[in-house]
Amino acid sequence: MMKVDDSKNKLSLAELLNTKGFVEHVSVDCVIFGFNKDELKVLLLKYHEVDRWSVPGGFVFKDESLDDAAARTLYERTHLENLFLQQFYTFGSVNRTDENNPHRQLLKSLNLTVDPDHWIYQRFISTAYFALIDFTISHTFPDTNNEVCAWFSVDDLPEMAFDHEKIVKKGLDFLRLNLDYNVVGSNLLPEKFTMKELQTLYETILGEKFRRNNFQRKVLSLNMLQRLEKLYTGSANKAPYLYKFLKK
Template sequence: MKTDHNKSIESLKELIDSKNLIPNVSVDCTIFGFHDNILKVLLLKYHDLNLYSLPGGFVFIDEDLRAAAERVLYERTHLKGLFLEQFHTFGRVNRTENNVHKTLINNKGLDVPMDHWILQRFITVGYCSLIDFSLADTFPDAFNESCAWFEVNKLPEMAFDHDRIIAEGLNHLRKNIDTQIAASNLLPEKFTMKDLQCLYETILGEKLRRNNFQRKILSTNSLERMEKLYDGSANKAPYLYRFIKN
């Protein structure tokens, strides 16, 4: 049976030798999940490096950008039909100065010309995805030894400029939270008003007045009230809600 080390070397060789990829362009996905009132982001850890990155990848010559992002998303979660939105293009000259690919190539003892596209500057297109944490499994690949969720405000050491990409993704989420897209993709199908308020407070980073929040949300006419949630406690049972599908 091949070791993970050998698989990693073979996958890296295939990537370097590939003629079917667009040089200097990539996609990176900020995959957000909400769990125990904590907003989390899915990160990968590189083999033999104490660095983490967003799930990302290169774009095939005959592949749309969005299709590339959808492929990356599926490879990490095995979920299809998820919310996915392009939110920013990252093209600072120095964004790939700490080139992880160069370090990996050196660690594997591979001989790659310095003018090879994989060692050059990259422009990446950021995509934001929101998933119900309870539905997602995670899957590493030959380059990564783990694939795990981290709190957005407690990130490990990141490769490239991926900490900036996460910050921009979170800013995009905050700006668009009132579109119902955020909540409807991060929460289970049925939820209480308290669950929804906790999600808003976590994303926005601020406390909201319960009555004002409930009045504002109900005025949007985007929720359907369901049965009450009876959990056996002495407290008054809250109603469950779900978003009305357009």
């Protein structure tokens, strides 16, 4: 789990742009997935003055690691903390500066002026992280005057800033390739769940259907589940077993 370093001073955007404390041209971005009503969603943010959405992210101080920067910027922008953030890719194409860059629009709306060759307008190398969280904790997001947080279906993304649509899709690819490992440590399901609920989660993330017997056999062979008591609901149907993930 990555914890936030509260010793960092909260600076205004103007102060951030003029400080010498950042590693120029280096940033972090966080792709946060949540699961709700059989739908996989991703958390996005948007400044009110900008017409494009982005994943939570920010700059890196010279005296902090990339991991600490990811945890700090995520907390500052969403109040999410103590998450298991995992690096999954580094984005550094030569045209990142030119892809839907909203910085000029944002600075103009805030009446902020920087030199035309300021590093904020130049190419950034961004290390991307992802996490799986409980969708229901969205009420913890801060209520700010200039920024909004919202969930979007991974299949219906809004217009994105920079190359963040590519970042979300790359994060989804990584999740799908490593689903067996990552779902164990996630909060996408309650502590106790049925095999049907687990199958629905897999089918939603992977975008495909499985035969019930084949899925159960495959999942049980991974030795990641502990079978518990049966779930009795009073219906005439056969009561299913409850399961929980074994601790890593």
